[in-house]
Amino acid sequence: MRQRLSSEPDRYRGRRRVPTPPRSRYAAVVTTALVGAGIVAIGAGALPDAKSVSPAVLDELKAASTVNQDTADRADAADRATRDNDRTKAGDSAEPDVWLLPLQDYEFHSPYGMRWGKLHTGVDLVAPEGTPYRAIHGGTVTKAGWFGGYGYTVIVEHPDGSEAIYGHSSALSVREGQQVKVGDQLGLVGNTGHSYGSHLHLELHVKGEPLDPVPWLKDRGVDIQVQIEAHYSDVAAS
Template identity: 85%
Template structure:
């Protein structure tokens, strides 16, 4: 090895050389790299491939998913049934509504014998032109002139009973029309064999007249006292 003369420039002056690691340390670094690669390879081999999952496990997962979906469908069906039942109950409650035919009248001439003849209804005295309404749901079977009853509306109810509204000054419905309790049927009048402006109300069951007072009382309406059951109270009972 040639000895450097003092006059020759030092190429490494001002620089810092990184020492070469000893062979033992180099071997350790290389060994660590190989070991790390092996661990990664082993880890990758340990991870299950999706294709290698046991088919029975997949079947169980599918079955669980099907059960969950079936439970949700059954719950929705139960909710629909509950809503239908509630709607049916509401409709049934509405079918049971019975009302007074008008408001602010004087109860006169009850059912019974009068002047040697059977008075087959009750007379409700009110000013001419006062609107009157259906006491219950039904179908209009008569709307027009009806002999001694004058202008008359007859409504047949679902149970087969009939309500006859006589001596009207005008009718507001037509035959075959479906009406609800509270729908206007006509106007109070003095037509036919009448002694003054009033509404004549009759109730027939199987073609035979019934006293409207007790018959309506059984249905929550007291026509003598002008009292009717409130719908909300009927529905809640």
């Protein structure tokens, strides 16, 4: 073999390798290639006389090529369907575990606990009136309307049986019976009902009883506590 001189251009430099076909299609690709090569050889006069070849043989070769191509197409379609199904299942299984903040820019006031001699059964998140608030978790809207001292309120029942109450809204974006996903807009922050100013009142109930939303949400990866109002005795006395 003659050694290539350094002055000669490298004919193979920069050439890309042809990717190996997937195993699911390897047999079909090889068979199709062989059948195609046979047809080309016949058409190019590789046989002594192409006209002397039986038409039935040519029909069989063409039919075999079509069958193998159809098999390869079906394999591709099956692979795509499997991948799409896996992605859908992954998304469906992840969503029920997601919890989010109802607002992105707010001040945390009036935590859960005694206030002015009464139990404050939720937390207050101060934000400008008209600020959109969103579902902290997916579920079913069981209340969307006026709710006494809570003003315009949305209540969402979650799949685990817990409930979230969003009070003092200026407007509502959902209706009763509607299915909502985590992060869906439920309404706008307001000052309706027994409210001291524009804010979102958020409560969490488990088995019908209110509980402190701060540790509940922290256990689910959400830190709703930004700023805590202190010295409630001074506030109550003023």
